[in-house]
Amino acid sequence: MGKDHTSKEHSAEGAALGFWYQSFYALRTLVMLTTDDAAIGVEQLDDVELKADGQTLLYQLKHSISAVPVSITIKSTSLWRTMKVWIDALPSLNLAETTLHLVTVGGISAESSLSALTDLEADRSDLVAAMTAEANRVIEARQAAAKANKALPYADRVHGCAAFLGLSEPERLNLLRRVQIRPDSPTVAEVEQEIAGHFHIVLPAHRPAVATRLIEWWDRQIVYALCGERERVITRAELQAQIMAIVADLEQGKLVPEFETVSQPEDYQPDSMLARQIELVKGKSFDLERAIREEWKAREQRARWLASNPAMATRITEYDHILREHWADRHAEMVDSCAALQDDEKCASGLNLLRWTHNDAPTTVRPIAEGWGAAYYVRGSYQVLAINLKVGWHPEYENVLGGEK
């Protein structure tokens, strides 16, 4: 029971990686092509089907996660299962325009007659003879076992062998002329690194990041294709456009929100001026709580950017000026309209301005970077500026709070 359990778990894991390998290998194949009109499909005529330059390339993938993958031989189950898949597909193919690829993580020994399949130009006559002999041997072994009332051997290979023998001699040779084996292919864990290696035009430091994001995009497209939410075939033009978009993001130094889902440490104490500004306009406890939270996030973000690149000081400071301008327009209006009011009403106006920075400013002020969508940077930066008395909520905050500095 324990053994069965272990075997079952391993089997499920291996099968899952095998399916993922199909997706990965399809992406790798499309990346490696230099033909711009290429297009690729998964799980159509074969594991992976590729069209390029009027040619159709079909791929059967045999993935293994063993440290020492089994070599493929003329007796291999994977070989004969593949032959069955291809022979069944023959009526749908124009062989003259099709290449059939068997991709295997395992290798091939140099002496094996299968080595003829690593070169599309090599003569395959000896291989046809060897495969015919092997197929006949399998069929005869089963017939002999049947006569002797024994269990029938080679159940996993018999369909491939029978299909092969069902072809005429010229048909076997014509089929094998279009077959190519790719031994020692990268495993699923190695494909990503290999894909990154093909981005010659991308800066070396960016290649891993581009490969990672490209694979994320690609996996989503495969799922959509299999669910029927997008067309099955993915073109190279789409792939190129996606690579361009990813590289552009990286090259433009796109800023990414890093603190949107993180909160301040529980014992965090902001500068006391933050609280004094809010108390001055009689803010509620929730006004203070969220101001503290957003100030922490924004200041941590600013610190991280500056630690990476001091040039961000200029960018941050310029944006602070923009924030202050938006605030100044509203504050000046408020000061004018509050000139003759009582203190309670001044506080109410100031509180409205404070809440504007939280509720409206993030969507009113243009973001610090194109595509930046997180609200905390605007909200929190206003609190940072309030600590410096560059902005304030009460109409007379400078008089009331500024004299003590």
Place this chain on the structure above:
Amino acid sequence: MRIAHDVYAETNPAFCASALVEFTKTYASVRPDGPETPAAYLALPIALSGELASTFTGTNKNTGLLEWLERSPQVQVGLAKRVNASLDIVTEAIRFGCFTQLLIFGEGAFLRLGDKKLKPSAISALGDEPAQTIKRAGRLGHWFATAGSTRTVFDMMGITA
């Protein structure tokens, strides 16, 4: 104060002056005249950039500027922008260094070590990241000095007049 307190804290003149002292010290150990001021505007933004820290891994003072640039060509990407946007930071650092007599603005705009010394206890109390910044500044001092004239350094870095 022209900039927000948190931006000031991250790029504060006292810390940056300490990095410049280290840069000047190592530069002067090769060329006693000390660095010309423009070299400081090139070195300090690089030393302060945490995103370039990994390019210094596996190097030492003998690696040299050219070898470092060949190993890490990404240093030169956006370098002009990094330098131009950091001019104020370097200026404030030089000014602070001179006011505190850690640095002397010598004849011909050469930076020299001043009469005052940095307190070793203050330097050793720095956290890991700030300490690495000062170390990077020191390494750049060596590399710039051995690379040749200041004009040569700028040419190598891909920044020309």
